[in-house]
């Protein structure tokens with residue numbers, strides 16, 4: 001019997017169409033590259049449900065595609081049950097963090113919430129992942145740069 005524990009990661013942003021699905025696709029690609037599919041699972045969700053069911057923002061998908069990352073996620077809203085299913089719930093910014101904190105049913109659930117900035121190693125000037133929705137192309141590139149940095153650190157921490 002395989003008793004190996006699976007670690008489940010949930011990335012959360014506002015709409016679940018830009019930052020968190022990009023983080024999900026990027027970490028998933030790193031997981032596959034390292035052959036860790038049976039020990040780490042990743043998903044994403046939004047604190048706002050207005051885009052539920054939609055594919056990711058085409059600008060985010062195109063920017064990710066340029067880096068060889070395919071985004072196939074359909075948006076969904078985060079729900080209380082996510083605190084049971086996932087081991088770490090990682091917020092892109094402080095608003096997401098606070099919304100998750102309010103949704104968490106108890107203290108054990110609150111302790112599963114992290115900020116993505118905790119995993120940044122090469123971008124000390126950023127304390128959150130900026131919302132690119134109303135930004136130009138550079139906003140999406142910046143998001144991907146920050147996500148590459150943090151996902152690599154997160155994965156090396158999970159492997160330890």
Ligand code: 4NP
Nearest residue numbers: 013014015016017018019133
């Ligand atoms: P995300 O970006 O939180 O990174 O998915 C946004 C997507 C949609 C909206 C805001 C941010 N919106 O206002 O609809």
